[in-house]
Amino acid sequence: MLKLLFAITTILFTISPSTHGFDPLDPCGEMIIKWDLLHSSPGHHTCPNLQLEIEEVNSNVCFSILSQVLVKIENKQEYRHVEKPGWKLSWHWVNKTVIWDMRGAETTEQGNCSAFASSETLPHCCLRRPTIVDLLPGAPFNMQVSNCCRGGVLTSMSQDRINHVSAFHMTIGNFPDDPGEFTMPCDFDIGVPGYTCSNATSVDPSKYSTDKGRRKTQALATWEAECVYSQTKSSQSPKCCVSLSAFYYQNIVPCPTCSCGCSSSNCVKPGVVPSLLEQKHDPHVEVSPVVQCTNHMCPIHIHWHVKVNYKKYWRVKITATNLNTMRNYSDWNLVVLHPNLNNVTQVFSFNYKPMTPLHKSINDTGMFWGLKFYNDVLLQAGELGNVQTEILLGKDIGNFTFKNGWAFPRRILFNGDECVMPSPDDYPRLPNSASSSSAMATNSAWKLDDHPKLPKGKTIALIVLDGWGESAPDEYNCIHTAPTPTMDSLKNGRPDTWTLIKAHGTAVGLPSEDDMGNSEVGHNALGAGRIFAQGAKLCDIALASGKIFDGEGFKYVSESFEKNTLHFVGLLSDGGVHSRLDQLQLLIKGSAERGAKRIRVHILTDGRDTVKFGHVTFFWNGNRSGYFNEKLEQYVEIPSDSGISFNVKPKMKALEIAEKARDAILSGKFDQVRVNLPNSDMVGHTGDIDATVVACEAADVAVKMILDAIEQVKGIYVVTADHGNAEDMVKRDKAGKPALDKEGKLQILTSHTLKPVPIAIGGPGLSEGVRFRKDLEIPGLANVAATVMNLHGFVAPADYEPTLIEVVE
Numbered sequence: 001m002l003k004l005l006f007a008i009t010t011i012l013f014t015i016s017p018s019t020h021g022f023d024p025l026d027p028c029g030e031m032i033i034k035w036d037l038l039h040s041s042p043g044h045h046t047c048p049n050l051q052l053e054i055e056e057v058n059s060n061v062c063f064s065i066l067s068q069v070l071v072k073i074e075n076k077q078e079y080r081h082v083e084k085p086g087w088k089l090s091w092h093w094v095n096k097t098v099i100w101d102m103r104g105a106e107t108t109e110q111g112n113c114s115a116f117a118s119s120e121t122l123p124h125c126c127l128r129r130p131t132i133v134d135l136l137p138g139a140p141f142n143m144q145v146s147n148c149c150r151g152g153v154l155t156s157m158s159q160d161r162i163n164h165v166s167a168f169h170m171t172i173g174n175f176p177d178d179p180g181e182f183t184m185p186c187d188f189d190i191g192v193p194g195y196t197c198s199n200a201t202s203v204d205p206s207k208y209s210t211d212k213g214r215r216k217t218q219a220l221a222t223w224e225a226e227c228v229y230s231q232t233k234s235s236q237s238p239k240c241c242v243s244l245s246a247f248y249y250q251n252i253v254p255c256p257t258c259s260c261g262c263s264s265s266n267c268v269k270p271g272v273v274p275s276l277l278e279q280k281h282d283p284h285v286e287v288s289p290v291v292q293c294t295n296h297m298c299p300i301h302i303h304w305h306v307k308v309n310y311k312k313y314w315r316v317k318i319t320a321t322n323l324n325t326m327r328n329y330s331d332w333n334l335v336v337l338h339p340n341l342n343n344v345t346q347v348f349s350f351n352y353k354p355m356t357p358l359h360k361s362i363n364d365t366g367m368f369w370g371l372k373f374y375n376d377v378l379l380q381a382g383e384l385g386n387v388q389t390e391i392l393l394g395k396d397i398g399n400f401t402f403k404n405g406w407a408f409p410r411r412i413l414f415n416g417d418e419c420v421m422p423s424p425d426d427y428p429r430l431p432n433s434a435s436s437s438s439a440m441a442t443n444s445a446w447k448l449d450d451h452p453k454l455p456k457g458k459t460i461a462l463i464v465l466d467g468w469g470e471s472a473p474d475e476y477n478c479i480h481t482a483p484t485p486t487m488d489s490l491k492n493g494r495p496d497t498w499t500l501i502k503a504h505g506t507a508v509g510l511p512s513e514d515d516m517g518n519s520e521v522g523h524n525a526l527g528a529g530r531i532f533a534q535g536a537k538l539c540d541i542a543l544a545s546g547k548i549f550d551g552e553g554f555k556y557v558s559e560s561f562e563k564n565t566l567h568f569v570g571l572l573s574d575g576g577v578h579s580r581l582d583q584l585q586l587l588i589k590g591s592a593e594r595g596a597k598r599i600r601v602h603i604l605t606d607g608r609d610t611v612k613f614g615h616v617t618f619f620w621n622g623n624r625s626g627y628f629n630e631k632l633e634q635y636v637e638i639p640s641d642s643g644i645s646f647n648v649k650p651k652m653k654a655l656e657i658a659e660k661a662r663d664a665i666l667s668g669k670f671d672q673v674r675v676n677l678p679n680s681d682m683v684g685h686t687g688d689i690d691a692t693v694v695a696c697e698a699a700d701v702a703v704k705m706i707l708d709a710i711e712q713v714k715g716i717y718v719v720t721a722d723h724g725n726a727e728d729m730v731k732r733d734k735a736g737k738p739a740l741d742k743e744g745k746l747q748i749l750t751s752h753t754l755k756p757v758p759i760a761i762g763g764p765g766l767s768e769g770v771r772f773r774k775d776l777e778i779p780g781l782a783n784v785a786a787t788v789m790n791l792h793g794f795v796a797p798a799d800y801e802p803t804l805i806e807v808v809e
Contacts (some may be wrong), residue, residue: 023229025335025355025365025413027075031195031227033089033188033235036206036219039068040182066100067182073190075154075164078355079335079367080416081231086152086190087166090131094183096175098123104148104168105132112593115175115617123173124247131191134166135708145169155331158353160367187200188225194234197227204425231417237261238417239289240300242412247307247798248402249428252775255296259420267293268325268381291322293380300414301325302334303777306407306428307390308799311347314400315392315799318368320414321777322378322385329415330380332387333369337411341366342396348533349375349541350389359532364410371544373513381758385511388506400424402430448794453807456793459715461666461706462674463626464526465699466519466612467681469724469755470500476738477679478689478726482696486704490719496771499779499804500756504724507780509533511540519615519681522722522781527620529785529800536580543586543636549594558594565598566591612676615722634670636660646682649690651698654679658702665709671792677702680726687748689729696726707763716763716791720784724753759784759804761791769808779804 073087088108098116100123111127118648134152135143147167155163172182190199199655200223208675231238240257260611268290287301305317318336322329337353342363344352355365368389370376376385400406405427407552412419448454465487473480479487491498504510504517509524521534533541542548557566568587571579588599617635618625627633636658638653646652654677664673683695703719709716731739731747739747770791776783779802786796787802796803 025337026078026080028610029080029229031190031197031226031229032074032076033190033197033200033225033744034072034074034206035184035223036070037067037182037480038070038073038219038220038221049622053457065181066171068169069172071105071168073154073166075156076243077156077229077304077416078158079156079333079413081156081159081164081331081333082152082154082190082192083330083415084132084151084153086150086695087154088131089193090129090189091185092129092187093185096177097130097172097176097183097185099125099130099170099172101171102168103143104145105134107132109508109515117178119509126175129187131638132168134168139632150258153330155633156333158335158355158367159331159351163744175388184223188227194229194231196230196233197225197417200225202776203647211380221667229416234417235640238420239297239298239417240302240412240414242302242304242409242410242419242421244428245303245305245802246402246407246428247309248430251428252303252802253422253426253428254775255293255294255298255301256422259296260291260298262340263293263295263297265636267291290323290326292325294323296420298420299327300329300419302412302414302419304409304412309402313392313394314746315390316407317388319386319388319777320378325381330376331369331376332343332415333367334411335365335367335411335416336409338409339364339399340393340396340407344391345394345397346392348392348538371541374540374544375468378580379513383502383778384505391613395743395795417553426718448789448797451790451793451795454770454790454793458791458793459668459670459710459713459790461661461670461710461717461763462786462788463661463703463717463719464523464616464674464676465680465703465719465721466615466676467684467723467725468696468721469503469727469753470698471724471727471753471755472590476689476728476730478684478692478729479696480727482693482700484700486700486707487719487760489757489760490762494762497762498758498760499772501720501759501804502778502780503757504752504754507531507778507782510535511537513754516754517723518752519612519779521617523676525781526623526720526722526784528622529782529789529796531782531801536583539580539583542609546590548587549590550631550693557675558596561595561597565602566596567602568604570604571607572601577759594742597682606638608670610640610682612678616674616676634664636664637660637809640678640682643722646695647686648685650679650688650691650693650695652679652682652700654702655705658705662709665706665713665715668713672788673706674705676722681752682722684725684729685750687729687750689748692726692729703779710739710763710765714764716761716765718759718784718788718791719763720781721757722781724755724757725751727755728753757781761787761805767807770805771808772804773802773806776802778805 017231060317073089075081099714100115100633107125107127108131109127110122110125113122113126115126116122135149136151137149146169147165150163150166153163157164167675184200186199188200190197203222203224205219207216209216227593238260241259243255244253246772251435269292291297292301292571295303299322301321301323303319303321306314308315316438318334319429320332320334341354344354344378347368349371350368351371353367354363356363357369378387379385379596383632404422412421468476468479471477474480503522505515508517508521510517510521515536524534525531539548548554568584572581572584573579584601586666591599619626627635638656640653641649657675657677664670677699679695680692683692707717729749731749733739741747782801783804790803790805
C-alpha cells in the first residue's frame with residue numbers, strides 16, 4: 001500500500017503544470033537581482049555635478065553619503081526569457097534616497113527634485129519608488145556599461161549564455177534632510193508579468209578579476225533578490241494549445257474548445273490582416289493579443305503529427321503557428337516532455353537541447369528553438385507566421401508502442417508557458433486491425449490500401465499551369481486581365497472544390513518564406529507528397545550551424561590555406577532558384593575565418609529553362625530519370641519553339657499539348673494523364689504584359705479541351721499550378737503600389753512570386769460528398785499527391801502530407 005501511494009504521488013508531481021513558483025522542469029530557474037555596493041563616501045560633500053566629483057567646498061554643502069552601485073539582472077532560467085518591451089525594474093527606498101547618475105539604464109521619470117533646487121545639478125531621479133529601464137541598442141558610448149543596452153531583453157540560459165544578463169551602474173545619495181547611511185531598498189519588481197520578487201538578502205560579496213586575472217577585488221557588500229515565475233500570476237488564461245494527428249488516424253484532434261478563451265467579436269477572421277493603423281502601438285508597452293478567430297482562441301497553436309513509422313525509427317513533425325496579429329515572438333522556444341526524447345537521432349531546422357531537470361538518469365524532456373537568423377523569430381499571424389521541424393527518434397524496443405496515445409507528448413510549453421493539451425480520451429487511436437508497431441510497418445509497403453469511401457477506376461487528368469498564382473485583381477495581373485472562362489468557372493461559386501495552396505518557402509523545402517517557388521521544387525513537392533529540404537535549405541542549415549566547414553572535404557583543402565589559393569566554382573545569381581549570392585558570401589566569410597588567405601571565385605551564370613518536359617517526369621519522380629515501368633507509362637514531349645523569344649508566339653504549344661492529353665484520355669489506356677502548360681510562366685518571364693495576357697488565355701483554352709475529354713469518359717480533373725508568376729508583372733513598393741524607376745517608368749517584374757496557387761477538383765467521376773477540408777492550416781503543393789491517390793481510390797502512404805479532401809455524408 002505504501003509503494004502504491006508513493007507511485008501515485010510521484011506521477012501527480014511530475015505532470016503538474018508549472019503554475020506556481022517552483023517548476024519541476026527547471027527546478028533552479030529564477031531571476032536574480034544582484035546589488036554590489038562598490039564604493040561609499042560619508043561626510044560633507046558638495047551637491048554633485050555631472051562628473052560626480054566629490055570634494056569639500058565652502059558653498060552648497062550637502063550632508064550626504066554617495067554610493068556607487070552595480071546592479072545586475074541575471075536570468076538563470078533554462079527556457080523562459082524576457083522579450084520586448086523588456087524588464088522594468090522598480091523598488092522602494094527605505095530612506096529618502098536619490099539617484100544622482102546612471103550608466104547603462106535610466107529611470108522612466110525624474111520626479112520632484114525641488115529639494116536640490118540650489119545645487120548646480122539636479123539628481124537623475126528623486127522618486128521614492130523609481131522605475132528603471134535598460135537603454136536601447138545604439139545608446140551613446142559614454143552611457144554604456146558591460147551587459148547593457150538591449151532594450152531590457154534577456155535570453156534564456158539554454159539559448160544564449162551571453163545575453164541572459166543585464167547590468168547598470170548608479171551613483172546614489174540621500175536627501176539633504178536625511179543624511180543616513182546606505183540602506184538596501186525593498187519591494188522589488190522586475191515589471192514582467194508573472195514574476196514575484198523577494199526582498200534582498202545579504203550574500204558573500206562579489207569578486208572581480210583585474211589585471212588579466214592576476215588580481216581580484218571585491219564589492220563592499222552584495223545583496224540578492226530572487227524572482228520566480230507563476231503562469232497563473234502571468235495570465236488567468238493559457239497562451240497556447242496543442243492539436244494532434246497521426247498517419248494511422250484519419251482525423252486531426254483539434255485544440256480543446258475555448259482553450260484560451262471563447263470566440264468573440266474582437267477576434268480577426270482568418271486571411272484578414274488588421275490595418276497598419278490598428279497594429280500601431282507603443283513598443284515599450286506589452287499589447288494584449290488580438291488573435292485569429294478559432295475554436296480555441298489561443299495566440300499560439302502547436303501541432304504534433306506522428307508522421308511515419310520505420311523499422312528502427314519513427315518520425316514526428318512539429319508546427320508552431322502564431323495566431324496573434326499584433327506580435328512577433330523573438331527567440332521563441334518549445335519544451336516537450338516525452339519518454340522517447342532519450343533517443344533523439346536527428347532534429348531538422350531547429351536547435352535542440354536535452355534537459356534532465358529531476359535526475360540525471362531521466363532524459364524525457366527536450367528544448368527546441370530556432371536557428372539564428374533563419375527561423376528564430378516566429379512572425380505575426382499570416383502566411384509567414386509559422387515554424388516547423390521534423391524529429392527522427394530511435395525506437396526503445398522495451399517501451400515503444402503506438403497504443404494508448406504513447407506517441408504523443410505529455411506536456412508542451414511555449415516560451416515557458418504550459419499549453420493546453422487535448423483530453424487523452426480524444427487522442428488518435430490505432431485502427432482495429434493494428435495493435436502494435438510491427439503491425440503498422442505494413443503501411444510502408446508498395447501496396448496501397450483501398451480508400452474506404454472512394455471508388456477506383458476513374459481516369460484522372462492532372463493539369464499543372466506553370467506560373468499561375470492568385471493575386472489581387474489589377475491591370476498588371478495578367479491572369480485577371482486575360483479572358484479565362486474555364487478557370488473562372490472552376491473558381492466562382494465552388495468553395496468546396498476550389499481553394500488555394502502554398503507554393504513557396506518552407507512548403508516546398510526552401511529555407512525561408514522569402515524564397516519564391518520554382519518549377520523544380522514545385523514539381524518535387526507535387527510528386528513526392530512530402531516536403532524534403534531542397535539544396536538551398538540544406539546549404540543554409542549547414543552554413544548557419546557551421547557544419548559545412550566540418551566535413552572531410554573542407555578539412556582537406558584547409559591544409560593548403562597557408563601557401564595556396566582556395567577556388568570556388570559554381571552557379572551564381574540573385575534569383576534564388578539554383579544558387580544564392582548570400583550563400584557564397586557566407587562561404588567566403590567562413591573560409592577566411594578558418595585561415596584562407598587567398599580566395600578566387602569562378603562564376604557560372606545560370607539562365608532560364610524553357611522546356612517543362614523534365615518537370616512532369618524527372619522532378620515529379622523525385623529527380624529520377626527514366627520510366628518506373630515502360631509497360632505502364634508513356635512520356636510525350638512537345639518541343640517548344642526554338643530561336644525566338646516566347647513573347648513572339650505566346651500561345652506556344654498549348655494547343656498541341658492539350659490535343660495529346662485529350663487523345664490519351666479518350667484512348668482509355670491510362671488511369672492518369674499528367675500535363676504541364678508552360679505559357680503563363682515562360683511568357684511571364686519575358687516581362688511582356690500584353691503577350692502574357694495572350695499566354696494565359698491560350699492556357700485556359702487548353703484546359704477546356706482537356707476537361708471536355710474528362711467529361712466524355714466520366715473522369716476526374718485536378719487543376720493546379722507549381723508557383724506564381726503571371727498574376728503580378730510589376731515590382732511593388734511597401735504600400736503595394738507599382739514601383740517606378742528614376743525616370744518614372746514602370747518596373748517590370750520578370751521573376752516568380754510568393755503568391756499561393758489555386759487547386760480545383762471536379763468532373764462527372766468525382767464522388768458525391770467530396771470536398772476540400774477546412775482543418776488544414778497551411779496546405780501546400782505536397783498535399784496534392786495524397787489527394788490524387790484518394791481520388792484514384794487509395795489511401796496515401798503514412799508518411800505523405802495529409803490529403804486535401806474529405807468525404808461527407
